[in-house]
Amino acid sequence: MKWTVSWLLWLMLSTSQTWAAGEAAADQDESDADAKETVAELIEGDQHYPGLFSFYRDTETGDTTLLLKPEQLNQEFIYFIHIANGIVDAGSFRGAYGPRFVFTIERRFDEVAIVRQNTAFYFDPENAISGAAEANIARAVLAVQPILAEDEETGELLIETDSLFLSESFSQLTPTPNPDADPKTQFTLGGLDKDKSQIVALRSYPENTDIEVEYAFFNAAPLVSGSDAVTDSRHIAIRAMHSLIEMPKNDYQPRYADARLGSFNQQITDLTSTEVAPYRDVINRWHLVKKDPSAALSEPVEPITYWIENTTPLAWRSMIRSAALEWNKAFEKAGFRNAVEVKIQPDDADWEAGDLRYNVLRWTSSPNPPFGGYGPSFANPRTGQLLGADIMLEFSFLNRSTLARELIQGESVSTTPALWPSDHHCGVSHVLGLGGAFAELAVKAAGGSAKIEEQLTRDRLYYLILHEIGHTLGMNHNMKATQLLSRDQISDPSVKATGILAGSVMDYPAVNFAETEAEQTLFYTIAPGPYDDWYIEYAYSTALADAPAEAARLAEIAARSSEPQLVFGNDADDMRYPGSGLDPRVNIYDLSSDSIGYAAEHMALMQTTLNKMAVWSPNDGASYQEAVEGAALIIRLWGTSAGVISRWVGGVYVDRSVAGQADATEPFIPVERVQQKRAMAALADHLFAPNAF
Incomplete structure (x- = not known):
């Protein structure tokens, strides 16, 4: 009997404590939600780059953010990259054109995903099989960025972009090594050093936004020193220009190729x-x-x-x-x-x-x-x-x-x-x-x-x-x-x-x-x-x-x-x-x-x-x-x-x-x-x- 009473007292006490803890946690969550910074607060004092995409940059830390409009979600844009300055030893040079592709920005609950679309195939919409147009054709999820804040009135979403552009999310920048090459004759960049890399410039216009990035690479013990153009083979910097482009809106009509003429x-x-x-x-x-x-x-x-x-x-x-x-x-x-x-x-x-x-x-x-x-x-x-x-x-x-x-x-x-x-x-x-x-x-x-x-x-x-x-x-x-x-x-x-x-x-x-x-x-x-x-x-x-x-x-x-x-x-x-x-x-x-x-x-x-x-x-x-x-x-x-x-x-x-x-x-x-x-x-x-x- 004593044991039963003791057990009941312990159960009542622990239950009340659990309820109290739960109430406190709920209150804390509500308090945290109330305390979450707004879009206006997060970009206050930042330098604004208005244009196709609206970028902001902290004038003290250099950190960058992107304010997405609701109408920019699930819309197609064009991505393009070229080298602003490179090093021939590493396979890059000023003016080299890189990948260009169609991408979309999609919301996933409290994140947004950058998704590359496959444009290599056509399905006649009048053909019933077009209903399976996505079968066995893989999209590419290039990056997923957390939403920092959402404007409840406009629906705009603020995302952090340093990690997006100070990485190889959009495009590969590190050359793939030739497995058949002699390592003693092949110049290598080493790994991307995000701490030394930086966004050099932001430029935004009505139909395109450009992000120029200096990518720093580090190789602690290179086997090949490279040419005289390489200042220090351990430390290589390459500048690349990312361009985000609005899908053209005009009456342009595609023209089909004919094998009897030489066209790109x-x-x-x-x-x-x-x-x-x-x-x-x-x-x-x-x-x-x-x-x-x-x-x-x-x-x-x-x-x-x-x-x-x-x-x-x-x-x-x-x-x-x-x-x-x-x-x-x-x-x-x-x-x-x-x-x-x-x-x-x-x-x-x-x-x-x-x-x-x-x-x-x-x-x-x-x-x-x-x-x-x-x-x-x-x-x-x-x-x-x-x-x-x-x-x-x-x-x-x-x-x-x-x-x-x-x-x-x-x-x-x-x-x-x-x-x-x-x-x-x-x-x-x-x-x-x-x-x-x-x-x-x-x-x-x-x-x-x-x-x-x-x-x-x-x-x-x-x-x-x-x-x-x-x-x-x-x-x-x-x-x-x-x-x-x-x-x-x-x-x-x-x-x-x-x-x-x-x-x-x-x-x-x-x-x-x-x-x-x-x-x-x-x-x-x-x-x-x-x-x-x-x-x-x-x-x-x-x-x-x-x-x-x-x-x-x-x-x-x-x-x-x-x-x-x-x-x-x-x-x-x-x-x-x-x-x-x-x-x-x-x-x-x-x-x-x-x-x-x-x-x-x-x-x-x-x-x-x-x-x-x-x-x-x-x-x-x-x-x-x-x-x-x-x-x-x-x-x-x-x-x-x-x-x-x-x-x-x-x-x-x-x-x-x-x-x-x-x-x-x-x-x-x-x-x-x-x-x-x-x-x-x-x-x-x-x-x-x-x-x-």
Whole structure:
């Protein structure tokens, strides 16, 4: 009995204490809720960056927050990243374009998630299977951020953003190591050091918000110290620009790609189609609209505008502008007057070249140039509408020092970025560098004048600018374009008036060098060719309102692909490497419709130049460096010419025409026996003979 009473007393006491504790906890929770800081309190005194996304920054700590509007939830935006400043050793460089994708911001109770959307597939909404459109297609949850506060009146949500941007949530920045590489030869960044990383700048505009971040990496014991451009291999800093972009709201109409023309595309597969090739790829192009739709020739509502960065050498600005404006000739044939504008960035401009609202021709002089020229662009992944572009130009293009390092030390000046493999990688500056260097050497050996040297500089620079701008207009390479003219035609003085040696400026041509100054015509093409005109017509001519009629119109334009001046073959088709490609007409370092004859002629010219170099004597006190570089250059180009000839042996002509197309040939035709034997004879004379070199 005593035990029972004691037990009851203990139970009553403990229960009352539990109730009291529960009441206290509830009161505390209510008190904490009442004490939770509001949005206004959290951002009080912070610097405000209003725009598409409203950012705030604590002026003492530098901490950043983002105030999301209710209407920004579950809406699609575009993300884009590029390198503001990098280090080539680590696979990054100024101007390198990174991933671009569609993302949404979704609320999850007391958090928001940043979710990358998959845009690679299409489902016909009229097909019942479209109801399973998300099956086995993974979204990517990039980050989840806690909600710091919610405005009860407006519904706005405040989230912390330092952890979002001082990490690799949006994009990978640490290069993936090559598992097959020797660790003793591979430069490594180490790990991302968030404590040393910082948000450098915030800029917000009505249609985009930019966040510039300096990422610090630390490697305690690096095996490779890197180049002289690496100040301390343990500590590396890379600056990247994140851009959050509003999904364009306009009447832009996507235009479908055609395999007979070379365009950069947004690749989309129709998973409700029964076609053998179920693709709905849309080409990348600018939103170019006529001011006067009824006029055959009209200025655009908004031209494609390029800015020459104020870092550009003064002596070249006029030449660069003139070269870029040559593209207006092609646009005029498509119905647009002054479609391309070129302006010069003022020295006191209040905007930076990295601002995606401006398309900029940028100049740098890097210790280890990754290119001489590079023309990237980025587009809306949903439609292909181009939203921004830059043209990166290196002083090394006209500076022989990096070329000399490649020739003597075997180090390539043209490398593919290791961080973000790019579909816009371009090596034309490297090809022009080798060809131009040989032309300079040959001009000197022949006692050429300063006038011919000036023309060589002009032709090279014109071609580089035309080529890279072509990329920013949505064009990929056409390595078949040099087939346009015969050997006699490229030597005819009339080409000076047309400015054209090839069907397109999107090829990697050999230099057109004559034996004497009097015979010299153009070194390189300096105006858009017939293929370029045709491409611009397909990509930019005004669409018809009726969809079936528009499809028929585009098909009619594309059907001209069988015309000889419009031949096309891109990087996937070319035969630059042994074992790649089939058609010997699709190649680099070649020129004219007789690439065998031109290459053999070029090798003979190189032999003549080498013989003249043999009697050179440097001035007293000077080194023999020029002679060494010249000999190495000739040996290098001798090999490329031999490679061009060799591809004709066993080659197969390829025709991209569709079945039933007028003037089309069979898809695959073996190279004529006589041409194959001619190629073998040229190799025997210029490569295998005892006195060939």
